[in-house]
Amino acid sequence: MELQSKQTARIPMDDDKIVELYWERNEKAIEETDFKYKKYLFSIAYNVVHDRLDCEECLNDTYLGAWNVIPPTKPNALKAFLTTITRRMAIKRYHNNLKQNVIPSEMTVSLSELEDFVGGDGDVDSDFDAERLGGVISDFVRSLSERKQFIFMSRYYVADPIDTIASDLSLSRSMVNKELAAIRSALKEKLESEGYSI
Amino acid sequence: MKKKEWNEGLNYLDPDLIEKHIEQKERLRQKNKKPKSVWLRFGAIAACFLLIASAVIAVPMMFDSNDPPPSFSDEGSDQTDIGEAIQLEKYYDYQINDGMFAPYIGGKVIEEGNVGSKLENVVVTAGWKNEAGEWLTVETLNAEVYAIACVESDVAVALKFIDQGEAVTTTHYYTLTHPNAEYNGTVFPDYIAENPVRYLEESSMGKSNGWQDFGLNGEIRTITVPVGSSYVYQMYSYYIRNDLKHIYWNEDLPDTLEKLPEWLSDSESAGRRTFWYSMGLRIPVDITVEATSEITSENGIIKFLKAEYTVQIKDGLNEKEEHWVIYFMEEDGVYSAYAVLANENFDFVKSYSESIVKSYQNKQ
Incomplete structure (x- = not known):
């Protein structure tokens, strides 16, 4: 499902209308999604997989995924909904690629920052409860200040480079690094208290 | 914990946090668009003169019917704490002073083709509000209320300002909706x-x-x-x-x-x-x-x-x-x-x- 954005001046469609097109099973939904969000979703995927072709495939998987789940799903926030799908697709591809070689992506760097408590490239243990961990991380993020929440999400969810985060917040790189160090320290404590082995 | 497990856990992050992050990012992006250097400011001022000169002709053509009319703004561009920046956000609002349309809530711009007959003249309180909904500035504007085609007036009407407000035009029709209107307020079953x-x-x-x-x-x-x-x-x-x-x-x-x-x-x-x-x-x-x-x-x-x-x-x-x-x-x-x-x-x-x-x- 290869789609190209049209180069003519064009106003992005409202999310509600795009979702409506999905519900009508109108393929224009994918075209409009691609036009409005391609650049953004591409950046999400690129931070993880660091490969243009892989990103293209992640985007196509994202559109197909959205097509398959809308309806019956009716996302209230389309951008966040697409972000979730793209990230999942990219992470899946990242771990598949990782089996073959090291990927020089921002995701690799951001994961290496967590090496105090995240390490090993093996598969998920059979008794591992991802939903529970998701809940613990969510609680942790909510406990942070607004700025730290933004930094955590930028660095460890979408794997934004530190320079980008610094620029977003009009902070210096060193200030962002300092904040990240504080976040990691608190996160380590939280995970330990929840029984996660370090 | 393995890397794959960590990422699997992140896949279950609360969707509200993802939405919030996206909103924060968009606000920061908007804010960071402001020119910072003297030269950029100078360029911006020069551009403003050109823009004002062309706006009289171009704005009515450019105004997209899907754009919400009240302006959102943020102050304190030098603030670095995102929490503070969000708290300082303000928005432009308006409300009819008296009569049956007084409780109605302002909404998007509607195209003129959807507007029906004029219903009455009204006086509107308009101005900037802070995030808590308190008025920061107030102006009193005269306006006209119109019916909207195919919509009953106890559900929604259109508002056209006669007096120019700080962030509304006198050329567009703004929808006003009853807060408990039949369709607008209907919560459909899950x-x-x-x-x-x-x-x-x-x-x-x-x-x-x-x-x-x-x-x-x-x-x-x-x-x-x-x-x-x-x-x-x-x-x-x-x-x-x-x-x-x-x-x-x-x-x-x-x-x-x-x-x-x-x-x-x-x-x-x-x-x-x-x-x-x-x-x-x-x-x-x-x-x-x-x-x-x-x-x-x-x-x-x-x-x-x-x-x-x-x-x-x-x-x-x-x-x-x-x-x-x-x-x-x-x-x-x-x-x-x-x-x-x-x-x-x-x-x-x-x-x-x-x-x-x-x-x-x-x-x-």
């Missing part, structure tokens, strides 16, 4: 929880709503990937409404199933089109019952009332015609509907959906 035909499934994409429909072999059929893989399903959108009382909880439904198709086509009675609104979030302008007939399931037990509809939908300035076939059913005094919107060949969709309905035997 069909995931309340409709037993639908269910929550877990797939590789995470949790989503799955579907069950009338099975070809007599059972309720489970569709894990509801559409997309089958061209047939692309030919129509379908909606199952298991208990119409969920939609018309405050109204008496007709006492017999035979009266239901006409009852649902009454676009003049307030609230009657809610059923249609629940299927695609659009309110039809006109609904016509073209034909009705009774069909029986192949096992001879369940009787359905089939109704074919032509429905006029107004989408902006464009009006379009839709064809629906709806199978109504009554079980223990509860009315259900299996509604099919034909996107392509109506006769094919009808015969296909009818074969599904005939195979219906019982609910699980």
Whole structure:
């Protein structure tokens, strides 16, 4: 499902209308999604997989995924909904690629920052409860200040480079690094208290 | 913890946090667009002169009907704490001072083609509010209230300012909606929880709503990937409404199933089109019952009332015609509907959906 954005001046469609097109099973939904969000979703995927072709495939998987789940799903926030799908697709591809070689992506760097408590490239243990961990991380993020929440999400969810985060917040790189160090320290404590082995 | 486990955990991050992050990022991006250097500021000022000169001609052409009219702004561009930046956000609001439209809430700009006759002159309080909804500045403006085509004025009206406000024009029509208006304020039932035909499934994409429909072999059929893989399903959108009382909880439904198709086509009675609104979030302008007939399931037990509809939908300035076939059913005094919107060949969709309905035997 290869789609190209049209180069003519064009106003992005409202999310509600795009979702409506999905519900009508109108393929224009994918075209409009691609036009409005391609650049953004591409950046999400690129931070993880660091490969243009892989990103293209992640985007196509994202559109197909959205097509398959809308309806019956009716996302209230389309951008966040697409972000979730793209990230999942990219992470899946990242771990598949990782089996073959090291990927020089921002995701690799951001994961290496967590090496105090995240390490090993093996598969998920059979008794591992991802939903529970998701809940613990969510609680942790909510406990942070607004700025730290933004930094955590930028660095460890979408794997934004530190320079980008610094620029977003009009902070210096060193200030962002300092904040990240504080976040990691608190996160380590939280995970330990929840029984996660370090 | 392994890297893969960490990432799997992040896949289950609360969606609210993801939405919040996206909103924060967009706000920061907007804020960071402000020119910072003296030279950039100078350039911006020069550009402003050009912009003002051209705005008189260009703005009415550029103004997109989907843009919300009240401006959002943030102050303190030097603030670095995102929490502080968010707290300083302000927005422009307006409210009619007296009369029946006083409680109405401002909304988006509406195209002139959708505006009807003038209803009255009003005085409006407008100005900037902080995040808590408190007025920061106030201006008093004269304005006119207009009807909106196909919308009753106790639901929504259009407002045109006579006096120029700080962040509204005198050339556009702004919608004003009753906060508890029939359509605007309607909270539709959670069909995931309340409709037993639908269910929550877990797939590789995470949790989503799955579907069950009338099975070809007599059972309720489970569709894990509801559409997309089958061209047939692309030919129509379908909606199952298991208990119409969920939609018309405050109204008496007709006492017999035979009266239901006409009852649902009454676009003049307030609230009657809610059923249609629940299927695609659009309110039809006109609904016509073209034909009705009774069909029986192949096992001879369940009787359905089939109704074919032509429905006029107004989408902006464009009006379009839709064809629906709806199978109504009554079980223990509860009315259900299996509604099919034909996107392509109506006769094919009808015969296909009818074969599904005939195979219906019982609910699980």
